[in-house]
Amino acid sequence: MEHKKTYYFAPMEGITTWNYRLAHAKVYGPLSKYFIPFLEPHEKRDFKTRELKEILPEHNEGIYAVPQILTNRADGFLRLARALKSFGYEEINLNLGCPSRTVAAKGKGSGFLEKPGELDHFLEEIFAGTDLKISIKTRIGKDRPEEFERLLEIYNKYPLEELIVHPRLQTDHYKGEPRRQVYQEARAKSQNPLCYNGDLFTRQHIKAFFEQFPKEDCLMIGRGLLMDPGLLCEDNSREKFREFHECLLAAYVEQDLGDTNVLFKMKELWAYQIHQFPGREKDAKKLRKVQRLSEYMQVVEELLSSDGSA
Ligand SMILES: Cc1cc2nc3c(=O)[nH]c(=O)nc-3n(C[C@H](O)[C@H](O)[C@H](O)COP(=O)(O)O)c2cc1C
Incomplete structure (x- = not known):
């Protein structure tokens, strides 16, 4: 059984x-x-x-x-x-x-x-x-x-x-x-x-x-x-991950931590999350270097809209 x-x-x-x-x-x-x-x-x-x-x-x-x-x-x-x-x-x-x-x-x-x-x-x-x-x-x-x-x-x-x-x-x-x-x-x-x-x-x-x-x-x-936060979830699509990322980023922004701290938190996560994007390790490097939330969003968007297995 x-x-x-x-x-x-x-x-x-x-x-x-x-x-x-x-x-x-x-x-x-x-x-x-x-x-x-x-x-x-x-x-x-x-x-x-x-x-x-x-x-x-x-x-x-x-x-x-x-x-x-x-x-x-x-x-x-x-x-x-x-x-x-x-x-x-x-x-x-x-x-x-x-x-x-x-x-x-x-x-x-x-x-x-x-x-x-x-x-x-x-x-x-x-x-x-x-x-x-x-x-x-x-x-x-x-x-x-x-x-x-x-x-x-x-x-x-x-x-x-x-x-x-x-x-x-x-x-x-x-x-x-x-x-x-x-x-x-x-x-x-x-x-x-x-x-x-x-x-x-x-x-x-x-x-x-x-x-x-x-x-x-x-x-x-x-x-x-x-x-891979969707590791245990049946629906583990790229869209779901996008939703998760948005939800978390919004929550950190709402905390009023300041952009630097928000970026620190999100960058720390990408050291792990990048594993979902094989071949895109260069973007992980770019993400580590960004200083502004707007740049960060841009790199993440490139990643999220890239092909490759989720
Ligand atoms: C960045 C980081 C922080 C951690 N913090 C804690 C913690 O506060 N308490 C704890 O019991 N274990 C902590 N751990 C250990 C994890 O809970 C877990 O036992 C360990 O990562 C092994 O499980 P995993 O192979 O599934 O990651 C931490 C691990 C990492 C990588």
């Missing part, structure tokens, strides 16, 4: 902003969940202005949004969890995946995986301290894939909403292939629901994944959706 598949939009700091999430949901229909890029606890206030904009319920209307927390301090996590609950959130995600060296060096993100005893204690405290649903997004270890066995035993002690696994080590960053045999280990041993994340960039990749793991039913996708 064909299993029903569930898809989540991965959190991507600076890119999957509330404007992006809403534009995606509006044009391509909402995915099951949209993860909000990480929030960190602060000493003096719960949220910075930029963070507040991300989590406001009116900025996440019509989608199931899951805020993510990056910390190794249970008190900070719980404080932030309470604040998020007061905004109506029922579920939060813990970031145990961020590979950034500065983050990991502070024992946060995938750096926390190096200290399983402390992690266990942290989880004990947060599960005792909140009734919110908690999911975890994790890498498989810091330096060695063998670390995952112990981590999995720890995760198994807690009633996670789900365990999202990006089967790379902190030291892998984004290099090499995801270690899918380690994911299989999680499949065999996890007591918690699982979701796979990593390097599914095209429909072919997704198809091949399900051929390899027919029983998997939940995928989180990040860069693949940045490259």
Whole structure:
């Protein structure tokens, strides 16, 4: 029997902003969940202005949004969890995946995986301290894939909403292939629901994944959706992409960020989106150089009206 598949939009700091999430949901229909890029606890206030904009319920209307927390301090996590609950959130995600060296060096993100005893204690405290649903997004270890066995035993002690696994080590960053045999280990041993994340960039990749793991039913996708926001949508025409682009650009312009900031945001996206336009890499270069919104629109129009497969 064909299993029903569930898809989540991965959190991507600076890119999957509330404007992006809403534009995606509006044009391509909402995915099951949209993860909000990480929030960190602060000493003096719960949220910075930029963070507040991300989590406001009116900025996440019509989608199931899951805020993510990056910390190794249970008190900070719980404080932030309470604040998020007061905004109506029922579920939060813990970031145990961020590979950034500065983050990991502070024992946060995938750096926390190096200290399983402390992690266990942290989880004990947060599960005792909140009734919110908690999911975890994790890498498989810091330096060695063998670390995952112990981590999995720890995760198994807690009633996670789900365990999202990006089967790379902190030291892998984004290099090499995801270690899918380690994911299989999680499949065999996890007591918690699982979701796979990593390097599914095209429909072919997704198809091949399900051929390899027919029983998997939940995928989180990040860069693949940045490259092709219609990746999971039946109608993935050039027109749809045009609509998405217009919707997102209008949303950023409406934010009054100033043209430079709007252009920065849009240019960052094109590093991914250009993959939909094989042979047009030159336009990506042009886009990187434009200084004005009018020039930007012109180059984008050339791209959108060019031939080639969408
Ligand atoms: C620019 C960028 C920003 C990211 N920001 C976050 C983040 O805030 N929180 C997080 O858990 N993962 C973050 N990630 C990791 C992604 O959520 C995802 O796990 C990773 O890209 C692998 O999935 P993919 O191969 O489908 O892209 C980020 C990745 C990228 C490329």
